[in-house]
Amino acid sequence: MVTLMLAGRRVILGVAGGIAAYKAAEIAGTLVKRGAEVQVIMTRAAREFITPLTLQTITRHEVASDMFTPRSGGVAHIEVARWGEAMLIAPATANLIGKMAAGIGDDLLSTIVLAFDRSVLLCPAMNTTMYRNPVVQRNIRTLSALGYHFVEPCSGRLACGEEGPGRLAPTDEIVAKLESLLCGVPRDLAGVRILITAGPTREPLDPVRYISNRSSGKMGYAVARAAVDRGAYVVLVSGPSALSPPPGVKVVPVETAEEMHLAVNQHFEWCDVAVKAAAVADYRPQTQAGGKLKKRAANLTLILEPNRDILAELGRRKGRRIIVGFAAETEQLEARAVLKAQKKGADLIVANDVTKLGAGFDVDTNIAVFAYPDGRTVSLPLMEKLALAHRILDEVRELRKAGADNG
Numbered sequence: 001m002v003t004l005m006l007a008g009r010r011v012i013l014g015v016a017g018g019i020a021a022y023k024a025a026e027i028a029g030t031l032v033k034r035g036a037e038v039q040v041i042m043t044r045a046a047r048e049f050i051t052p053l054t055l056q057t058i059t060r061h062e063v064a065s066d067m068f069t070p071r072s073g074g075v076a077h078i079e080v081a082r083w084g085e086a087m088l089i090a091p092a093t094a095n096l097i098g099k100m101a102a103g104i105g106d107d108l109l110s111t112i113v114l115a116f117d118r119s120v121l122l123c124p125a126m127n128t129t130m131y132r133n134p135v136v137q138r139n140i141r142t143l144s145a146l147g148y149h150f151v152e153p154c155s156g157r158l159a160c161g162e163e164g165p166g167r168l169a170p171t172d173e174i175v176a177k178l179e180s181l182l183c184g185v186p187r188d189l190a191g192v193r194i195l196i197t198a199g200p201t202r203e204p205l206d207p208v209r210y211i212s213n214r215s216s217g218k219m220g221y222a223v224a225r226a227a228v229d230r231g232a233y234v235v236l237v238s239g240p241s242a243l244s245p246p247p248g249v250k251v252v253p254v255e256t257a258e259e260m261h262l263a264v265n266q267h268f269e270w271c272d273v274a275v276k277a278a279a280v281a282d283y284r285p286q287t288q289a290g291g292k293l294k295k296r297a298a299n300l301t302l303i304l305e306p307n308r309d310i311l312a313e314l315g316r317r318k319g320r321r322i323i324v325g326f327a328a329e330t331e332q333l334e335a336r337a338v339l340k341a342q343k344k345g346a347d348l349i350v351a352n353d354v355t356k357l358g359a360g361f362d363v364d365t366n367i368a369v370f371a372y373p374d375g376r377t378v379s380l381p382l383m384e385k386l387a388l389a390h391r392i393l394d395e396v397r398e399l400r401k402a403g404a405d406n407g
């Protein structure tokens with residue numbers, strides 16, 4: 001089974017002009033199989049070795065090469081650089097490595113490299129003598145010292161007939177290195193105080209029965225784990241769940257929506273960010289029988305009264321906090337999620353269509369749409385709940401940054 005390690009991760013694949021460019025097809029295919037979204041940027045020379053159509057078909061993304069092709073969204077190199085989470089250049093030619101070491105941006109690929117401030121992985125491939133050339137070696141050392149990552153070429157018989165180092169490293173090795181760069185967890189939320197709710201609530205009818213829902217807590221617990229791994233302090237207000245909480249998290253167990261309301265209120269002043277993944281019951285029985293309700297011949301009518309909307313309350317008194325809500329929907333996902341963000345004062349709503357296979361309640365994966373109060377929506381592919389948790393926290397980090405920039 002292929003693991004979806006890279007599910008939803010955005011990779012820019014740069015392809016420079018060497019005979020190994022044809023191997024970019026295999027690399028792109030492997031990245032896509034592992035769940036990545038891949039945007040290919042080719043140099044003009046690379047197009048002599050492999051057609052853009054091949055890479056476009058594999059990645060289902062238009063391949064770009066030209067700085068000056070007008071794009072709808074804005075400035076091409078800046079737009080692509082902002083989109084990517086990591087950049088992989090395979091093959092990296094002596095020419096491209098030289099330009100990078102000198103800070104030259106004279107085509108789309110080299111300009112994106114200059115505008116890109118996250119991990120860049122270079123996979124050199126060239127003739128042995130070129131690879132051993134002291135200038136090329138110096139350029140590689142310069143780039144390494146600047147924090148660029150490399151997968152060294154392997155030795156063997158090269159297309160030019162020479163033997164020695166210069167063959168592009170095997171695809172598996174390249175992809176494994178990229179995964180470790182992308183999935184090594186950053187400590188970018190160090191010291192941030194995050195309040196998370198998870199699981200269902202139970203609304204008792206009598207001492208033995210309750211109204212509840214199918215939430216397992218997996219989504220909220222994944223957010224808690226990702227947040228702790230990224231250095232945050234986490235309070236997890238959890239409805240009944242069979243899961244073990246991640247180490248390092250303070251857990252406040254609750255049962256009813258009213259108890260969740262109380263626990264959330266107690267920790268709200270403390271927090272910088274609140275993420276509300278819990279499936280809170282909207283109603284509770286108006287009365288609770290003191291003893292077990294007895295079976296009768298007649299119908300039993302239950303009167304339900306509404307619970308308080310905890311998220312909406314937080315939205316009203318959020319101050320500078322970032323508030324992330326969830327929305328479990330069965331239809332009109334985007335429209336309802338945007339409306340929820342607006343009505344409940346959330347900065348972000350993570351909406352899931354709980355009728356979809358692999359999404360919603362009690363599964364390890366989810367399919368989400370990010371919805372914002374300004375009406376924007378971003379659809380994400382199927383991914384592990386932990387991967388989605390990281391995507392949510394990436395967004396939290398950006399929202400905090402935007403808040404700080406706006407004073």
Ligand code: PMT
Nearest residue numbers: 215216217218219276279280310311325326327328361362
């Ligand atoms: O726990 P899992 O098995 O992993 O399942 C995950 C999930 C499906 C529960 C999760 O992904 C999810 O969608 N959680 C929100 C479920 C929900 O209650 O959705 P809603 O559309 O009814 O509520 C919208 C938001 O308001 C939610 O953030 C909810 O926590 C909040 N709310 C709702 C009612 C209420 N009285 N108070 C609230 O704060």
